[in-house]
Amino acid sequence: MTGPILMKGNEALAEAAVQAGCRYYFGYPITPQTEIGAYLAKRMPEVGGVFLQAESEVAAIHMLYGASCAGKRAMTSSSSPGVSLKSEGLSYLAGSDLPALVVNVQRAGPGLGGIQPSQSDYMQATRGGGHGDFRNIVLAPASAQEMATLTMRGFDLADKYRMTAMILADGTVGQMMEPVLLEPAQPLNIEKPWALTGTQGKREKNIVTSLYLSPAELEGKNLSRFARYALAEQNETDFEAFCMDDAEICLVAYGISARVSRSAVSAAREKGIRAGMIRPITLWPFPTEALRQAAKQVKQFLSVELSMGQMLTDIELAVRCARPVTLVSHVGGVILTPEEVLHAIDHAVEVSA
Amino acid sequence: MTMFRKPRVMTATQTHYCPGCTHGIIHRLVGEAIDTLGIEGRSVGVAPVGCSVLAYNYFNLDMTIAAHGRAPAVATGLKRANPDSIVFTYQGDGDLASIGMAEAVHAAARGENITIIFVNNAVYGMTGGQMAPTSLPGQITQTSPSGRDSALCGFPVKVCEMLAQLDGPAYIARVAANSPKNVLAAKKAIERAFRNQIEGKGFSLVEVLSSCPTNWGMSPKDALGWIDSAMIPYYPLGVYKDTSRKGIE
Numbered sequence: 299m300t301g302p303i304l305m306k307g308n309e310a311l312a313e314a315a316v317q318a319g320c321r322y323y324f325g326y327p328i329t330p331q332t333e334i335g336a337y338l339a340k341r342m343p344e345v346g347g348v349f350l351q352a353e354s355e356v357a358a359i360h361m362l363y364g365a366s367c368a369g370k371r372a373m374t375s376s377s378s379p380g381v382s383l384k385s386e387g388l389s390y391l392a393g394s395d396l397p398a399l400v401v402n403v404q405r406a407g408p409g410l411g412g413i414q415p416s417q418s419d420y421m422q423a424t425r426g427g428g429h430g431d432f433r434n435i436v437l438a439p440a441s442a443q444e445m446a447t448l449t450m451r452g453f454d455l456a457d458k459y460r461m462t463a464m465i466l467a468d469g470t471v472g473q474m475m476e477p478v479l480l481e482p483a484q485p486l487n488i489e490k491p492w493a494l495t496g497t498q499g500k501r502e503k504n505i506v507t508s509l510y511l512s513p514a515e516l517e518g519k520n521l522s523r524f525a526r527y528a529l530a531e532q533n534e535t536d537f538e539a540f541c542m543d544d545a546e547i548c549l550v551a552y553g554i555s556a557r558v559s560r561s562a563v564s565a566a567r568e569k570g571i572r573a574g575m576i577r578p579i580t581l582w583p584f585p586t587e588a589l590r591q592a593a594k595q596v597k598q599f600l601s602v603e604l605s606m607g608q609m610l611t612d613i614e615l616a617v618r619c620a621r622p623v624t625l626v627s628h629v630g631g632v633i634l635t636p637e638e639v640l641h642a643i644d645h646a647v648e649v650s651a
Numbered sequence: 652m653t654m655f656r657k658p659r660v661m662t663a664t665q666t667h668y669c670p671g672c673t674h675g676i677i678h679r680l681v682g683e684a685i686d687t688l689g690i691e692g693r694s695v696g697v698a699p700v701g702c703s704v705l706a707y708n709y710f711n712l713d714m715t716i717a718a719h720g721r722a723p724a725v726a727t728g729l730k731r732a733n734p735d736s737i738v739f740t741y742q743g744d745g746d747l748a749s750i751g752m753a754e755a756v757h758a759a760a761r762g763e764n765i766t767i768i769f770v771n772n773a774v775y776g777m778t779g780g781q782m783a784p785t786s787l788p789g790q791i792t793q794t795s796p797s798g799r800d801s802a803l804c805g806f807p808v809k810v811c812e813m814l815a816q817l818d819g820p821a822y823i824a825r826v827a828a829n830s831p832k833n834v835l836a837a838k839k840a841i842e843r844a845f846r847n848q849i850e851g852k853g854f855s856l857v858e859v860l861s862s863c864p865t866n867w868g869m870s871p872k873d874a875l876g877w878i879d880s881a882m883i884p885y886y887p888l889g890v891y892k893d894t895s896r897k898g899i900e
Contacts, residue, residue, distance in 0.1 A: 353757035364697075364715075364730075503713050
């Protein structure tokens with residue numbers, strides 16, 4: 299493919315998965331991520347891959363577990379209520395140190411909630427989202443283009459760290475159409491000597507398990523896993539700084555909220571307000587150090603999110619509450635407008651003056 | 652003269668199973684089938700949650716453990732990702748017929764080319780003897796202390812009869828591990844279920860009626876007898892579906 303193509307974010311993600319070498323997709327229909335399944339149902343057979351509509355979200359993630367056991371790049375996708383069902387699988391994938399790509403195109407909750415965009419699964423995603431101590435690498439695309447590029451990166455990171463990479467998108471980013479440039483991917487080729495491919499009579503058996511009945515052994519497994527997580531925190535934290543050089547007020551936003559915030563920051567700058575934005579691209583690992591550095595310079599932070607202050611907590615932790623952090627949000631599927639965010643910036647400046 | 656030997660594919664390990672439990676026999680039958688068919692190097696097993704959660708210790712095979720009930724989904728992923736491998740699950744009655752009913756039924760409906768060994772001992776063994784989806788009416792368990800009351804908690808699930816109604820499966824059979832005659836029949840059925848997969852015939856499930864002396868509160872001998880006197884009348888042995896026989900009879 300040459301030149302940009304006009305695509306929905308969900309379609310860009312699906313094509314990127316194919317480009318990244320994923321040949322196994324297991325999923326269950328749910329709005330607003332249906333285009334991913336629809337696209338791959340056609341696309342996978344073209345590349346000799348497998349598209350399988352599972353009987354449930356639960357089955358889908360365990361099929362992914364099986365394909366990952368076999369050493370293959372595999373994925374599942376869903377939206378918020380479906381991801382709750384997948385939480386069992388997320389925990390088993392983590393406990394078995396299996397690479398996986400899991401997509402959450404978030405919709406409003408809790409419960410059945412609504413089908414409009416939301417960012418209210420932030421805690422669920424960044425804290426692991428299942429029982430036990432574990433993390434997922436959480437990538438937050440803010441455009442159709444990033445739906446593609448972060449999906450490719452997600453597969454590489456999953457293989458590299460033997461953990462789940464989650465694409466935490468939202469209904470807007472999934473549904474909106476934008477030009478997407480699909481650069482040919484060069485997937486990391488990581489050996490998987492642990493894979494269950496049959497011994498072929500040539501090696502000792504491989505066991506993929508999350509069961510350790512000895513507490514000392516299980517503690518050791520957890521600690522070595524967290525040592526790997528520490529490497530991911532060290533090497534993979536990613537964010538974008540926008541107008542931060544001389545900023546006095548720092549917006550923190552990801553996904554569609556970052557797109558809205560970017561407009562609001564530009565509008566504030568036109569009014570002479572020194573606003574800037576830090577946009578986490580990885581939500582786990584969170585750009586803690588960048589925010590800590592920013593706290594030395596800015597007077598206050600605004601957490602712009604489509605949830606009730608879930609990310610705000612991480613900002614406060616990052617800056618050790620050294621600066622005030624104010625929530626700017628809508629929930630329930632209502633999306634912030636640039637005007638609302640600009641108003642919040644104005645208000646914050648007035649209060650601090 | 653035939654020497655009695657450990658199947659090649661099995662490890663020289665003592666199992667953790669209770670005295671008199673027939674899991675050991677069923678493991679052996681699986682091992683013999685894999686030996687006979689010469690598929691040791693291609694086979695990948697999926698252990699369940701339940702008494703046989705540690706099955707991977709007893710086979711020299713690549714294996715994993717599925718979450719409770721999810722073994723057929725995990726096996727589906729393994730088989731789809733690597734069609735050359737021979738993938739089997741080994742599941743108990745709580746695992747397959749209760750928490751994992753959806754995964755089992757849909758793998759069967761898809762005609763997924765996998766082999767399922769379904770061990771039915773009418774009780775949750777590992778957690779200490781609770782009522783299972785296959786506990787018999789009147790059966791006393793930890794959670795049906797006055798005997799399973801069908802008015803209160805319904806009736807046992809007859810897995811073979813149910814799955815045989817689907818178009819997907821290739822082979823559905825029920826056997827028992829409680830007598831030499833029944834064990835020989837079980838051996839044939841299990842071998843058949845693996846052979847079907849090699850030949851690409853599709854979903855094969857063998858239900859094996861098994862004993863649990865510990866949780867039934869019986870001696871091993873009485874437990875084997877109870878399979879004859881109580882279980883087989885409710886769960887008749889036989890081949891419930893066999894697509895390769897279609898049109899011959």
